[in-house]
Amino acid sequence: MSLPRQLRDESDFDQLPNDVAVSACIADVEEKKGFIDYYMFVMEVKTKGASKYLIYRRYRQFFNLHKELQDKYSPEDPEKPGPNTCILPTLPGKIFIGNKQEIAESRIPELNTYIKRLLSLPTWLLLDHTLRIFFYQTEQDSQHLPRALRRLRPPTRKVKTKVTKPKLDLFSSPRAEAMFDFRSSSKLELSLKAGEVIFLLRKVNADWLEGMVNNQTGIFPESFVKIIKPLPDSDTESEGATASAGTYSCLRCYLLTPSGVDTRDVCVEEDISTQPSYSDLMARMRHVFKVGGVALNYRDREGDLIRILDDEDVRLMISEGRRHAVKRPVNQFPWELNVTMESDLSVYGTET
Structure with missing residues (x-):
């Protein structure tokens, strides 16, 4: 069955507020590393007022949106839709087994089709509060730094990127790099190898630091390392560092x-x-x-x-x-x- 009349009557379209989303496409997927690792879809949204912005949504947010719209607007009899009902596009189903990244990548074309058809529905549905909130840019969305956004690149442009990640530079904790090998002479001391990154715990005295490397904790001479990020000088600075850390x-x-x-x-x-x-x-x-x-x-x-x-x-x-x-x-x-x-x-x- 074909979808209801598309949203492109100028008289209806002009009645929409400028902040209503009228088109969107998925630009990329990004992995979110937390207590549970998952992938988010990065979408570029365009509004009737010609503004553009990026939002980040999980598949389960698409699923919850679709279910709520179904509960509100799907007719009991698809053959006889009422005045306040609408035949919604089909959302790609849940997948429970497989590589998470491959699943997310494979969903992009189907989700893009779903989004396009969803935003082509009658104007009164685009004014639905749940739908508008889904496509709004939240404060968290605006603070998120976009990465590759592969699907927004010009098709004729070849972009080569080389990403180099320092071995332990994922943390914003105070840390140092060992410049020379240091062999401990007691259980209190920490052996170091040149090139290792040491997470700093405290300053023991003017010449020695305490730190952690390879799950071992101990003290070592400051002259053997190069400070990458120093320890805070006071509790106040420590609190500030916590707030501004990565x-x-x-x-x-x-x-x-x-x-x-x-x-x-x-x-x-x-x-x-x-x-x-x-x-x-x-x-x-x-x-x-x-x-x-x-x-x-x-x-x-x-x-x-x-x-x-x-x-x-x-x-x-x-x-x-x-x-x-x-x-x-x-x-x-x-x-x-x-x-x-x-x-x-x-x-x-x-x-x-």
Whole structure:
């Protein structure tokens, strides 16, 4: 069945406000690295008033929009649409298995067709509040820095890009680069290899620093390193650095097994104040440690493990972490995760 009359009657079109979206296309997909990794579609939107801007939407936002429009406007009998009903275009269905990036890329042509047909519907539907909010540029959209936007490039122009990422430059924490090898002479000292990036924890005295590299913490002579980003001089500067730091933060987590402890520093594209859900943390830890059947825990002030079972426990862990925070790098979360096997109750000092 063909769609209802297209939105191109000049008399109807002229009645639209200038800020209503009348066309949009997906320019690219971008990966969002957080507690759960996913892809967002980058769309260039054009309004009736001739303005252009970029918005960033997930597939599930398309899905929620389509469902709400269906509930409002889809006729009970598609053969007999009423005056306040409309036959909506078909949205590409959900895909549960496969590479996330490949799935996102494959959806672009179908979503572009969906968007084009959606914005060609009668003018009264374009004035729907839900539809207008979907295509508005939010404050978060406006602050997002666009990347390649491959589908907006002129087709005759060949663009070659070379992206070089420093090995550990994802963090905005104080850090330094080792200029020379340094061999520790005691358990308190940190061995360094030339070229390694060290995350700085504190200044011990005029000549020595404390830092972390390869999950090892210790002190080392400042003369052996080149400072990339210095430690803050005061607590006030530290707070300012936290507020102005980049989008990446560091989460310290441990996998506790009978054979030992596996320590990881996980880089996530979340603000330091983010409060993740229990399900997101669980999925992230399974991905990081490549193991199933695990339980999440945190340590209380006495050093005992407390198992996390739901979102309320996550809030308690974060609250306790902030209340009893220890000195950490600027972009490191004030709380830590301890991952154990779900069936291993011995870590709690009891088997009952």
